[in-house]
Amino acid sequence: MSTNDCKTVQPYLSAYYDGELAAGQATTVAEHVESCELCAVELSSFESIGSDFAQTPIPANPSDLWERIERELPTAAEPETLSRRFATFATWVRASPYGGGLVSMAASALVMLGAALWFGGDNNPDMAGGGSMAMHGSHGHQHDGKEAMSAEHMAEFAGVMDDYLQKLPSDPDGAEQMLLTKYDGETVDSDGAVKLVGYRPIVSSGLPEGYSLASTSVLKMPCCTCVKAVCKRSDGSTLVLFEHDDEETAWFGDRRQSMAMCGDKDCCLVDLDSSIAATWKQGSRSVTAVGVRDQDEVTKLVTWLDKS
Template sequence: MSTNDCKTVRPHLSAYYDGELSAGQAATVAQHVESCDSCAAELRVFESLGSAFVQAPIPAKPADLWQRIERELPTAPEPVTLSRQFSVWVRESPYGAGLVPMAASILLLLGFGLWYGGGQDGMKNNAGGMAMHSHDGEEGMSAEHMVEFAGVMDDYLQKLPSDPDGAEQMLLAKYDGEKVDADGAVKLVGYRPIVSGGLPEGYSLASTSVLKMPCCTCVKAVCKRSDGSTLVLFEHDDEETAWFGDRRQSMAMCGDKDCCLVDLDSSIAATWKQGSRSVTAVGVRDQDEVTKLVTWLDKS
C-alpha cells in the first residue's frame, strides 16, 4: 500500500489495539498492518505498553494527595488543568517517580483514573472541608446577610411603633423565635437574660424570646413603659452596629458606657457592651433614657 494509506491508518492504531473500531475499519487496518512493516512495528509498541501497564505495580495514592495538589497550585493567574497539575505531581512526587518511563499520555490517563476513580469521596470531602473552613473563618455576618438583615430590621422598625405585636410575630417567624422564661433562655443560649434581674421603675417585662438571627442566637426582651409604649432590648454576642443599614449614627457616653446611637427617625437605637455581651435597645426616646437603662442594668 502507498504512504497515504499509512497516514490514514496510523491515527487509528491505538483504537484498533483497544478494540474500539467498527468491524469494517478493523478489517481495513488489519489488512494494512499485514503488509506494512512500519505500521506493524508501531502496533507492537502499543502491545508492549499495554503489557507494561498490566505488569506495572499500581502506586498507592497518598492520603495527603489533595493537600499536595493544593500546595502546588500556582499563585499567578495562570489556567491550571487537571492533566497539568497531575503531571507536576507525577514528576516531583516520590510516589509518581516510578511511572515516569511510561508514555506521557498513558501516564495522565492512569493518573486521572487512580485519582478520580478512587478519590471521588475524597474530592467531595475536601470540598466540604474547604467550605467548612471558610464558613468557620468568617467573623460576623457576610455582606449579603448584612444587607438582608438590615432590610428585615428596617421593616421591623417601621412596624414597631404602631403594631408592636405584629413586629414581634414578624421577627419570631423570620428567625425561628421561641418565647422562653429565664430558665428556658439559659438552656438555649447558656446565660440568663439581663432583664431577669428586673427593670427600672416605669418599665415592665412583656415577653422574652430567643431568636436565631444571622449574627448570632440572641435574647430579645419586649418591655412596656407605663404609658403602654414599647421598648425592645436585644442581648447578643456580636458587636455589630450595622443592624440598621446606613442610618446616621454617633458615639456618646451614656452613664459609664460608650454607646453607639443610631437615628431611627422618631426614636433611636443604642448599642453598648454589657459584660461579655452586647445590648441593643430599640425604640429608645433619647440619650437620657439610654443612660437610665445602662445605669440600671449595670447594677442588676
Template sequence: MSSSDCNTVRSHLSAYHDGELSAELAATVAKHIESCESCAAELSAFESIGSAFAQTQMPAKPSDLWQRIERELPMTAEAVTLSKRFGVWVRESPYGAGLVSMAASVLVLLGAGLWYGGNNGDMAGGGAMAMHGSDGHSHDGEMSAEHMAEFAGVMDEYLQKLPSDPDAAERMLLAKYNGEKVDSDGAVKLVGYRPIISGELPEGYSLASTSVLKMPCCTCVKAVCKRSDGSTLVLFEHDDDEAAWFGDRPSSMAMCGDKDCCLVDLDSSIAATWKQGSRSVTAVGVRDQNEVATLVNWLDKS
C-alpha cells in the same frame, strides 16, 4: 519515582519535612527539590508553619481560671456542655486567647501557601478552586455580606412597624428568625446563660415578653418592654460586638452612664448598643440618650 514528577513529590513533602520517609525516598525528594523552585517554595511553607508553632508564646493559665468559668455558668440545674465551658474559657482566659492567636497565624500561613501554589502548580490550583468560584470572588464573603444586607432590610421593616404596631413587628421578627417565646429558665436552655433582662425593670417599665431568636449574627435574647404610657422599648442581648443591624443609618459614639455607646438615628427614636459584661445589649425604640443612661445604670446594678 521520576525526579520531574512534581505532583508525586508534593504528596510526600509533609512527611519529608517531618522526617518520616525512608532514606531512599527522602533522597529522591531532596534531589528533586534542589532543581525545582516551585516544590522548594512549597517545602518552605511547611517550614514556616513549623516555625510559627515553635515561636508562639502560650500565656500561663491564670490561677482563677475555674472561678471565672463558674461565674459564667448559668444558675440552674441544667447540664452545661463541655463546648460551652470551652467557649467561656477562650473568651476569658489569656491562655485561650493565645491559642486563638496561634491558630490564626497558622491559618494565615496556610492561606499564603495555597495562594502561592494556585499560581504555580496543579495541587494548589485545586485549593484555589475550593475558595473561589469561576468569577474569582470569594463566595463565603459574598454570602456573609448578603446575609447581613438581608438582616439590615428585615430590621428596617421591623423598625417601621414597631412604633405603630409593635405586636405585628414582634410576629414578623419571630417568624423570620425562628423565634421562641420563653421565660428566663427557658432562655438558659437555649443560649446557655441567664438573660440580664430577667429581674425587675426600672420604675416606669414592665416586661411584656422574652424570646430567643436565631439571627444571622448569633442566637440572641429579645425582651419587649412597655413604658407606663404604653409605648414599646425592645432590648436585644447578643454575643457579637457590633453587627450591621441598621444599614447606613447615621450613627455616633457617646458616653451613656459609664459605657461607650453607639447611637443610631431611627428617625422618631434611636437605637443604642453597648458592652454589658461578656455580651452586648442593643436597645431599640429609645427616646433619647438620657433614657439609654437610665438603662445602662440599671443593668449595671442588676
C-alpha cells in the same frame, strides 16, 4: 458627641484607619479629627506604622518551604505522633535562618490553624493525605452563629430591621411576630433562654421603675442567636432590648449614627426618626435597645443594668 470628646473617639481611631466603621461612625470620627490636633496625631501614628511595615523586607524563603511544612504537619493516619510532630516543626521554625521573618510567622500561624482544625474536626478523614482541610466544629457544623455576616446577608438583615422599626410604633405585637417568624423565634422564660443561648437574660434581674417585661424570646438572627426582651413603659409604649454576642452596629443600614457616653458606657446611637437605637457593651456581650426616646433614657437603662 461633642467635637472635643477625645475619650469617646480615640478607641475608634484604629478601626477608622482600617475602614471598619459604619458610615455614620466614620463621619463622626472624621469630623472630630479635623478639629482635634491630638487625635489627628494619633491617627497619623497608624499611618506611620503601616508605612514601616510595608517597607520591612521579607526574607527569601527556600523553594522547598511548603513541602517541609507539609511533611511536619500531622495527618489523621498518625494521631499518636501529633505532639511530637508539632514540637519538631516548632523547633525547625525557630532554628531556620528565616525563622524571625514574616514567612516564619505565616508558617507558625499555619501550624496553629492545623491544630485547631485537628482538634475541632473530630479527626475528620477529609484532613488526611494530601493536605486538604475541611473546617468542622465539635458536631461537624461550620456555622456557630457568631461569624461575621456577609455583605448580602447584612443588607437583607438591615432591610428586615427597617420593616420591623416601621411597624413597631403602631403595631408592636405584629412587629414582634414578624421577627419571631422570620428568625425561628421561640418565646422562653429565663431558664429556657439559658438552655438555648447558655446565659441568663440580663432582664431576668428586673427592670427600672416604670418598665415591665412583656415577653422574652430567642431569635436565630443572621448575626448571632440572641435574646430579645420586649419591655413596656407605664404609658403602654414599647421598648425592645436585644442581647447578642456580636458587636455589629450596622443592623440599621445607613441611618445616621453617633457615639456618646451613656453612664460609664461608650454607646453607638442610631437615629430612627421618631426614636433612637443604642448599642453598648454589657459584660462579655452587647445590648441593643430599640425604640429609646432619648440619650437620657439610654443612660437610665445602662446604669440600671450595670447594677442588676
